[in-house]
Amino acid sequence: MKNTIRCCISCILPCGALDVIRIVHANGRVEEISGTIKAAEIMKLHPKHVLKKPSSPSSDERICPKIVVVPPDAELQRGKIYFLMPVPPAAGEARTRSSSRRRKTDSDSNKASKTGVSDQYLSEILSEKLSTQKDRRRGRVGIWRPHLESISETPSEA
Secondary structure, X not given: OHHHHHHHHHHXXXXXXXXXXXXXXXXXXXXXXXXXXXXXXXXXXXXXXXXXXXXXXXXXXXXXXXXXEOOOOOEOXXXXXXXXXXXXXXXXXXXXXXXXXXXXXHHHHHHHHHHHHHHHHHHHHHHHHHHHHHXXXXXXXXXXXXXXXXXXXXXOOO
8 A cells, every 4th residue: 555655746846856866956957866875974075064954844834844953863764855055154253353353253243144145035935936936826817808899980081
């Protein structure tokens, strides 16, 4: 019974969707891994990067799901999509000169805003994905009807 259900699901989903782990890189490249792997192994291959995944939608997050950082000891699950993002800069590092501190805090705020923007971008992508899935389930929302106006004919004077 279990195998027949899996067979039916595999007919509906894209080929191999449940059998691979998908990792979307910051540049848009999608890496597919067929075996089991831990998040730490991916992070070793890509230093200064962290794996993120969308949280499971709850009643509060249907519009915009939150992005959750995957812990290094977690085993990545087949059929899931993970995002490989640059690590946000560490806040509050000690600096010796005040001018370098000012420059560094300016760049830190810029980097922090960029990572915030990337998290927001991922959330927008995921919410668009949810809305398109809902639209597919509903079918056609409305039927297009032409708006026609009558054309008056005037006798031509020849």
